[in-house]
Amino acid sequence: MLMVKGTPYENMNQVPHHHQYEMTGTFVSENVIGVVHDHFITFHLDMDIDEDGSKPSNNSFVKVNLVKEENLTGKSPRKSYLKTKRRVAKTEKDAQIKLKLCDPSEFHVINPSRRSRLGNPAGYKVVPGGTAASLLDHDDPPHKEVLSQTIRYG
Secondary structure, eight states: OOOEEEOSOSSGGGSOGGGGGGOOEEEEETTEEEEOOOOOOOOOOOOOOSOOSSSOOOOEEEEEEEEEEEOOSSSSSOSEEEEEEEEEOSSTGGGOBOOOTTSOEEEEEEEEEEEOTTSOEEEEEEOOOSOOOOOSOTTSHHHHHHHTOOBOOO
């Protein structure tokens, strides 16, 4: 479904030339503009990882940050490398996150009591992709609403 708004104009030919730069979208029908907009995504996670239902879930939410480490040894032509820092959430509040452009991270939902044949905990990861900073003014009402929200564990 498109986000649309009405306009008194039926097509671009009727829009005065000096107002065309003010258009906030593209005509999709007579008197209807498809508004340029961005998307903010919220999702719920299935927290029952590899459980048989006979006992309480033993799952954990893990935030995994990618961090740059400087290579100071001089034993490699590499100047830096990536390392992960994992933090297991202790509480629901601790699991709240905000995606940041300059803080690459992924999120794991794991069952530490169930292991694969290689010893990794059963689970899945959520990897934010194609993230971009919003161009909206921070005081713009749609942006203020999104900024007040967090992705919640639970």
